[in-house]
Amino acid sequence: MIYLTMFVCFITSILITPLVKKLAFKIGATDKPNKRKVHERVMPRLGGLAIYLSFLIGFFILQPQHLIPEEPNAALAILIGSTIIIITGILDDIMELSAKVKLGGQLAAALVVVIFGGIQVNTINLPFGGELDFGFLEIPITILWIVGITNAINLIDGLDGLAAGVSSIALITISGMAMMMGYGFVAAIGAIVFASTLGFLFYNFHPAKIFMGDTGALFLGFIISVLSLLGFKNVTMISLIIPVIILGVPISDTFFAIIRRIVHKQPISAPDKSHLHHCLLKLGYTHRQTVIIIYAIAAFFALAAVIFSQAKIWGAFTLVAVLLILIEVFAEKIGLVGKNNTPLLKIMRGLKYVKDNR
Template sequence: MIYVTMFISFITSILITPLVKRIAIKIGATDKPNHRKVHQKIMPRLGGLAIYISFIIGLLILQPNSDTHWPLILGSLIIILTGIFDDMFELSAKVKLAGQLAAAVVVVVWGDVLVSFINLPFGGVIEFGYLSIPLTILWIVGITNAINLIDGLDGLAAGVSSIALITIAFMALIMGNYYVVAIASILLASTLGFLFYNFHPAKIFMGDTGALFLGYIIAVLSLLGFKNVTVISLIVPVIILGVPISDTFFAIIRRVLNKKPLSAPDKSHLHHCLLRLGYSHRQTVILIYALAAFFGLTAVIFSQAKVWGSLLVITGLLVLIEVLAESIGLMGKNHRPLLKFIRRYSTAKDRS
């Protein structure tokens, strides 16, 4: 039944995206080019509405059952409305954040989606107590915005989200969490249908409607699949979402180093850096897809490894991320501490 539902959601997304495109143009939900953006002409956004409608139709057909289901539906409605209004009227950062917080609070308070404790790998437990609520809300809002931040090229956010959903569904299947499998699969099919129009050259953007919605659902699903487990397992969703999380992390570092506000926009995100290196629009997107797939595969390997193996994997991954970030200039052209250390060490070794 799930494969039939996925097919219906996929076809629905393909069929209604042109309709959503016409609606976006009619109501003025368009994205105008500026110095920060790659596209050179006015583009309709609001494409996330097609993903959402296809997703809801899939849910109505499959009717997955969980205590979290209706809180998740209500939260997604709040986040979709926030995105629609932002695509139409460009809401202030405070209003957008309020919508994200409201959606997060719904699933945390009503749906009881909480990371309340973790078991340490060598024994012992860390209880979060009252901190579990703000920590969980912070995760949901953080991932929601991380997906939104990478939505800078045609098909980028949709493709990276699809890869994350595939990994989450696969991990949930291994763990026997069939509700997460169902939700992730339906959302995957809906997103792939939209990607048919969104891959370069895009005919429509997903806008904040889509980026916030995908980020929100992915954030909640990752918690449903990995909450209240070992600290090692808790790292799995972080690895799965390695592309948006690392891009957001280095954006924060970059702005701190440059003494700019954390909300200040710039053109030094991962996709901007790759474009500056000479890769084409399509090549850049495919490279980031490959990176997202690498993170997904690493998450699967990490989850199946023993404790020491997991520590080795995470150490190697962190070093690789840092080298990549410094190589392409994610923190700026001059901030490359690890590469400079390696060069100094190599020079000193050659002299000796």
């Protein structure tokens, strides 16, 4: 049933997207070129609505709510939260809402999931024994995770097919791992959103005929954040790191964007053209090559998450350490923080110099 539903979602997304494109032009949900953007012509941006509608059809066909008896309100909360996010995204795609209003919509959606749905990070079993109970912080931490990941996906939506492709890789990884761990609800939701996104990607890959807009980026970020909570909550600290690794591309890009703005004494919310995809474009890669490179990086993180999930404690710690070093070296190589902010590369050059002059 799941595979048939995925096929229906995929075909529905392909059929609905051209209609959404016409609607976007009709209601003025378009993206105009400017100095910060890569495209050079007016583009329709409402594509996330096609993903959402396809997801809804898949949800009502599959009716996955019976797969999560321990969280009876979770399915309805996800539907309500998703609808709030979609409305926020549509309004932003039409009239460009202020950052505060967009954040308000995200917080409202997160609160529905956390309060009504009961989806919260409560405790973590520590690797060397004992348990960490978040207590009164469990709600703020859960909301911070949902809002943070939602915005991280939104931040990487800068090239044709980029956010859709990276999200698809994250969704199929979360869904596959959830299936192995026996979380049927997470696997089902992840699968139908993946299929819906893949159908939209048919029109969104370079050269794009339509953008997903904030409607899509916020929806995908919201769904991914909630599914990762459902699939990996109330487990060990090692397991809690799994979704962080799966989402390595958007999380690291967001992290370095914050560091970059702090270093350059800019507001954290200030837009710029120094994100991962911008840096790769500056290095001479084409639009399509840049997207494929980032897909490959996202797939590498997904594979690392699978390996991490099977590793022993010390193996897991070693893998994380190696990943962090690789991320830092790569970030410094392409200039994610700035051309002159390369502390690790400087240390490596210094060690090489010492070695060569012994």
